[in-house]
Amino acid sequence: MLIAGFPAGAWGTNCYLVAPAAGEECVIIDPGHQAARGVEDALEKHRLKPVAVVLTHGHIDHVASVVPVCGAHDVPAWIHPDDRYMMSDPEKGLGLSIGMPLMGELTVGEPDDVKELTDGTTLRLAGLELSVAHAPGHTKGSVTFGLPEAADIPPILFSGDLLFAGSIGRTDLPGGDMDEMLDSLARVCLPLDDSTVVLSGHGPQTTIGRERATNPYLRQVAAGQGAQEAPRRGM
Secondary structure: OEEEEEEEOOOOEEEEEEEOOOOOEEEEEOOOOOOHHHHHHHHHHHOOEEEEEEOOOOOHHHHOOHHHHHHHHOOOEEEOHHHOHHHHOOHHHHOOOOOHHHHHHOOOOOOOOEEEOOOOOEEEEOOEEEEEEEOOOOOOOOEEEEEOOEOOEOOEEEEEOOEEOOEEEOOOOOOOOHHHHHHHHHHHHOOOOOOOEEEEOOOOOEEHHHHHHHOHHHHHHHOOOOOOOOOOEOO
């Protein structure tokens, strides 16, 4: 398994390229603000051929480079239908005062081929099996992507802005909802094995075991309590 990740743009959003190995087909996860150059560098470095872009949610810091990346390689983009509108109208997902200085630098819109994600399905792309879990709370159409354990590779969760190392995604933007966030954490994250590696939309990687033991939100969800306030990240 090859996973090449890098933080991109003003928000340091993690973009990932995932492939069975170097020199093979790959999937690109969340090519956000100013990510196109980093994507091309990683493709060249690892001799990868992209077959799809898949998106954990529709915020501009995760989708800003979808059009150029999909256009350059003639590949589709996958997004949950509840967040699709943000690709063409990002301000609706941000509120009026957040991110506006950057809007003039961005080319918004949909790529030529957009496919919609469905909860509980498995995307079989580039020799990978990505399990899709609808995980609203940060946005109405947030999803996670899971990869099963294979050989010496532990299971992997691409959590988007659902779960971070030590924190969770914010819920104060349009479409955010703390009750939905807590339900998603309980339903999507708690059942996972402690060895599951979490590759999130912002910040360093972690594991479900580490978050189960130390993340204040996940600990309180596991205890059946509401979450108390703690620092949160992401747009």
